[in-house]
Amino acid sequence: xxxxxxxxxxxxxxxxxxxxxxxxxxxxxxxxxxxxxxxxxxxxxxxxxxxxxxxxxxxxxxxxxxxxxxxxxxxxxxxxxxxxxxxxxxxxxxxxxxxxxxxxxxxxxxxxxxxxxxxxxxxxxxxxxxxxxxxxxxxxxxxxxxxxxxxxxxxxxxxxxxxxxxxxxxxxxxxxxxxxxxxxxxxxxxxxxxxxxxxxxxxxxxxxxxxxxxxxxxxxxxxxxxxxxxxxxxxxxxxxxxxxxxxxxxxxxxxxxxxxxxxxxxxxxxxxxxxxxxxxxxxxxxxxxxxxxxxxxxxxxxxxxxxxxxxxxxxxxxxxxxxxxxxxxxxxxxxxxxxxxxxxxxxxxxxxxxxxxxxxxxxxxxxxxxxxxxxxxxxxxxxxxxxxxxxxxxxxxxxxxxxxxxxxxxxxxxxxxxxxxxxxxxxxxxxxxxxxxxxxxxxxxxxxxxxxxxxxxxxxxxxxxxxxxxxxxxxxxxxxxxxxxxxxxxxxxxxxxxxxxxxxxxxxxxxxxxxxxxxxxxxxxxxxxxxxxxxxxxxxxxxxxxxxxxxxxxxxxxxxxxxxxxxxxxxxxxxxxxxxxxxxxxxxxxxxxxxxxxxxxxxxxxxxxxxxxxxxxxxxxxxxxxxxxxxxxxxxxxxxxxxxxxxxxxxxxxxxxxxxxxxxxxxxxxxxxxxxxxxxxxxxxxxxxxxxxxxxxxxxxxxxxxxxxxxxxxxxxxxxxxxxxxxxxxxxxxxxxxxxxxxxxxxxxxxxxxxxxxxxxxxxxxxxxxxxxxxxxxxxxxxxxxxxxxxxxxxxxxxxxxxxxxxxxxxxxxxxxxxxxxxxxxxxxxxxxxxxxxxxxxxxxxxxxxxxxxxxxxxxxx
DNA sequence: GCAAGGTC
Numbered sequence: 001x002x003x004x005x006x007x008x009x010x011x012x013x014x015x016x017x018x019x020x021x022x023x024x025x026x027x028x029x030x031x032x033x034x035x036x037x038x039x040x041x042x043x044x045x046x047x048x049x050x051x052x053x054x055x056x057x058x059x060x061x062x063x064x065x066x067x068x069x070x071x072x073x074x075x076x077x078x079x080x081x082x083x084x085x086x087x088x089x090x091x092x093x094x095x096x097x098x099x100x101x102x103x104x105x106x107x108x109x110x111x112x113x114x115x116x117x118x119x120x121x122x123x124x125x126x127x128x129x130x131x132x133x134x135x136x137x138x139x140x141x142x143x144x145x146x147x148x149x150x151x152x153x154x155x156x157x158x159x160x161x162x163x164x165x166x167x168x169x170x171x172x173x174x175x176x177x178x179x180x181x182x183x184x185x186x187x188x189x190x191x192x193x194x195x196x197x198x199x200x201x202x203x204x205x206x207x208x209x210x211x212x213x214x215x216x217x218x219x220x221x222x223x224x225x226x227x228x229x230x231x232x233x234x235x236x237x238x239x240x241x242x243x244x245x246x247x248x249x250x251x252x253x254x255x256x257x258x259x260x261x262x263x264x265x266x267x268x269x270x271x272x273x274x275x276x277x278x279x280x281x282x283x284x285x286x287x288x289x290x291x292x293x294x295x296x297x298x299x300x301x302x303x304x305x306x307x308x309x310x311x312x313x314x315x316x317x318x319x320x321x322x323x324x325x326x327x328x329x330x331x332x333x334x335x336x337x338x339x340x341x342x343x344x345x346x347x348x349x350x351x352x353x354x355x356x357x358x359x360x361x362x363x364x365x366x367x368x369x370x371x372x373x374x375x376x377x378x379x380x381x382x383x384x385x386x387x388x389x390x391x392x393x394x395x396x397x398x399x400x401x402x403x404x405x406x407x408x409x410x411x412x413x414x415x416x417x418x419x420x421x422x423x424x425x426x427x428x429x430x431x432x433x434x435x436x437x438x439x440x441x442x443x444x445x446x447x448x449x450x451x452x453x454x455x456x457x458x459x460x461x462x463x464x465x466x467x468x469x470x471x472x473x474x475x476x477x478x479x480x481x482x483x484x485x486x487x488x489x490x491x492x493x494x495x496x497x498x499x500x501x502x503x504x505x506x507x508x509x510x511x512x513x514x515x516x517x518x519x520x521x522x523x524x525x526x527x528x529x530x531x532x533x534x535x536x537x538x539x540x541x542x543x544x545x546x547x548x549x550x551x552x553x554x555x556x557x558x559x560x561x562x563x564x565x566x567x568x569x570x571x572x573x574x575x576x577x578x579x580x581x582x583x584x585x586x587x588x589x590x591x592x593x594x595x596x597x598x599x600x601x602x603x604x605x606x607x608x609x610x611x612x613x614x615x616x617x618x619x620x621x622x623x624x625x626x627x628x629x630x631x632x633x634x635x636x637x638x639x640x641x642x643x644x645x646x647x648x649x650x651x652x653x654x655x656x657x658x659x660x661x662x663x664x665x666x667x668x669x670x671x672x673x674x675x676x677x678x679x680x681x682x683x684x685x686x687x688x689x690x691x692x693x694x695x696x697x698x699x700x701x702x703x704x705x706x707x708x709x710x711x712x713x714x715x716x717x718x719x720x721x722x723x724x725x726x727x728x729x730x731x732x733x734x735x736x737x738x739x740x741x742x743x744x745x746x747x748x749x750x751x752x753x754x755x756x757x758x759x760x761x762x763x764x765x766x767x768x769x770x771x772x773x774x775x776x777x778x779x780x781x782x783x784x785x786x787x788x789x790x791x792x793x794x795x796x797x798x799x800x801x802x803x804x805x806x807x808x809x810x811x812x813x814x815x816x817x818x819x820x821x822x823x824x825x826x827x828x829x830x831x832x833x834x835x836x837x838x839x840x841x842x843x844x845x846x847x848x849x850x851x852x853x854x855x856x857x858x859x860x861x862x
Numbered sequence: 863g864c865a866a867g868g869t870c
Contacts, residue, residue, distance in 0.1 A: 189865030
């Protein structure tokens with residue numbers, strides 16, 4: 001029997017498709033990554049009986065990145081990222097071990113059918129799957145074809161069965177166009193991001209973002225927000241005048257008439273109109289017209305519309321909304337929430353879905369009425385061929401969903417009910433009046449059939465005063481006629497909903513990525529979310545966009561994305577060569593990049609207005625080893641030290657506090673040491689600002705403090721203060737924290753293990769001697785006579801922290817489970833057999849004595 | 863540490 005592997009883009013689709021093709025007759029099991037399932041059933045394929053295995057990936061299997069050494073921001077010139085830096089495909093989510101999973105399931109299969117989404121990304125994933133699976137599948141017999149592509153436009157029985165009966169081939173060109181997009185986005189985004197981040201960080205001390213990112217989607221998104229800001233800033237209010245007339249009808253009530261000219265911007269002309277209408281004492285009805293008008297029921301719900309409404313009506317941001325929707329989906333309350341489609345599939349069970357809502361306390365009445373009177377055919381929407389519109393899938397109560405979950409579900413349910421309701425119908429009455437030579441109008445609306453507005457009351461036609469019934473030629477006395485002086489108002493900041501509309505219109509991002517881009521510009525502190533979910537650009541956001549406009553407006557215009565996509569489309573249509581398009585587009589952006597770098601002074605002029613130069617920021621903290629002047633500590637993230645005399649910036653560890661460390665100096669470079677400490681875990685270590693940025697020894701890396709320094713003799717180094725291998729992590733060493741007394745502790749220099757010991761000891765020192773059993777450094781401890789916990793009123797003791805019986809009660813291993821042989825298990829520390837030669841210590845050089853001491857010394861003198 | 867695109 002032949003075996004057929006079939007792969008969909010996500011677990012939910014694999015299940016739906018398998019259920020359709022097996023007619024519900026399948027067995028399912030979880031795959032080895034826990035995320036994907038495998039559904040198996042029997043059938044026939046290519047005229048022979050076959051065993052089918054339907055499974056899925058989780059989106060892209062692979063992601064594109066530069067090879068390792070090009071990810072070093074300090075050593076790589078961003079310009080190299082345009083051509084020189086090689087890229088490689090890495091597993092998109094290593095935790096899912098997707099390649100291995102596919103290979104386990106694909107081994108021994110004869111055929112593969114690709115059921116990935118029918119768009120370019122899906123086509124690209126086809127080849128990612130093939131790259132993983134073809135090497136382990138059975139080799140084709142003769143000239144037999146083994147790779148098939150299913151093309152479907154909806155998840156319905158007919159569509160899926162049709163696809164299975166008309167299998168095609170994956171489209172290499174479409175996949176290549178995605179490869180090209182990935183490479184362009186990566187090279188362009190990273191080059192600009194790294195350049196401007198490093199450039200501005202090295203220049204200004206109070207930028208309020210630690211990452212000044214640039215991207216072909218996020219930057220135009222920011223551009224929209226700043227464009228609105230500029231409109232507000234440049235807005236000049238204008239005074240205008242409106243002629244307002246009121247007429248009496250039915251004794252007490254008066255009717256306000258709207259001027260047909262709406263408004264005029266010249267006071268004298270306005271005054272003239274007032275004068276000529278004032279002469280008339282009456283208003284004459286010129287015409288009365290009645291029209292039946294319709295407010296259309298909504299189209300079926302897709303993702304962007306849901307995001308818009310969630311933002312503007314529910315006050316929920318797009319990222320948050322998608323998280324909630326994702327949860328409602330996985331719990332089975334709503335259908336798949338990422339779709340562009342606004343048209344229900346032909347065989348969609350509208351009535352079934354409606355019946356599920358018949359007992360909801362809020363809308364049972366409406367639903368029951370619809371069910372008994374017959375539902376209305378939904379409007380014809382757009383079928384993007386991806387997923388059905390977003391609908392409720394089962395009944396839910398406010399109590400079980402809670403908070404935002406319920407609010408979103410309620411909206412989705414009401415929207416769904418509205419789509420099968422009738423339109424709202426109303427009668428619009430328009431009365432035209434003349435007062436002297438001027439014309440005025442009065443409009444009244446009367447609902448004749450509320451239709452869908454019953455379930456979406458916020459769309460209902462507001463109740464208005466009823467108009468008088470009158471006819472042509474009727475005369476009404478004027479009770480008042482006057483000029484109103486008003487001013488034009490500036491527009492307000494862009495709402496999130498408006499931004500989503502703009503992004504959709506210009507093709508910036510996709511339904512799934514729009515929330516990510518909006519979130520990005522918030523996180524980078526380019527915009528803030530104000531009340532009413534309006535997006536107000538920050539100084540940083542404004543300066544960046546104005547700078548791009550000044551240097552190269554294309555960098556921020558929304559057209560940049562569509563121009564590139566036009567080129568990419570040529571690849572997918574087979575009309576252009578992948579390499580040529582890629583090379584050509586990269587060349588253009590490389591030129592743009594160099595021009596941007598050369599013109600960066602133009603951006604600086606704008607930056608200087610809002611931000612302070614590094615030299616003017618921060619407080620003097622420690623002395624520079626080169627000029628011996630004080631360097632300034634810039635606390636704003638990313639915190640760093642800046643020597644204005646040498647014009648050098650030294651980065652520091654983040655998320656903690658930095659203090660001067662007793663004016664002690666690094667023996668290698670004379671820089672004053674600083675002490676970093678983390679608040680919560682109470683871990684701290686000294687570091688040399690210079691060594692932290694320029695590792696002094698070959699075996700050290702950037703970002704190491706003294707607790708990782710292999711200097712053989714410096715009193716602050718790992719060599720002098722290291723005690724023993726970390727009890728938890730693989731490579732860490734527990735290092736004495738010399739500043740920690742009287743609550744002494746040692747902390748791992750790699751992970752966050754902290755060991756408290758010898759509380760109230762007067763002195764704790766690391767001895768040059770080592771433990772004979774476990775090879776750890778011995779520790780000398782001095783206690784005050786009065787407080788000594790040592791037996792026999794001793795005040796001093798020297799021993800191994802791990803093995804010495806005298807010490808065992810004085811060592812308190814904090815944080816997480818300890819795996820050191822001595823501290824295994826909860827009951828009694830000495831139960832384990834093997835103390836001493838712990839496995840973690842065997843075969844490793846003692847951290848106290850670098851094996852290659854001469855090498856370290858040699859490096860020291862270089 | 864960076865992009866945008868899938869999805870968990």
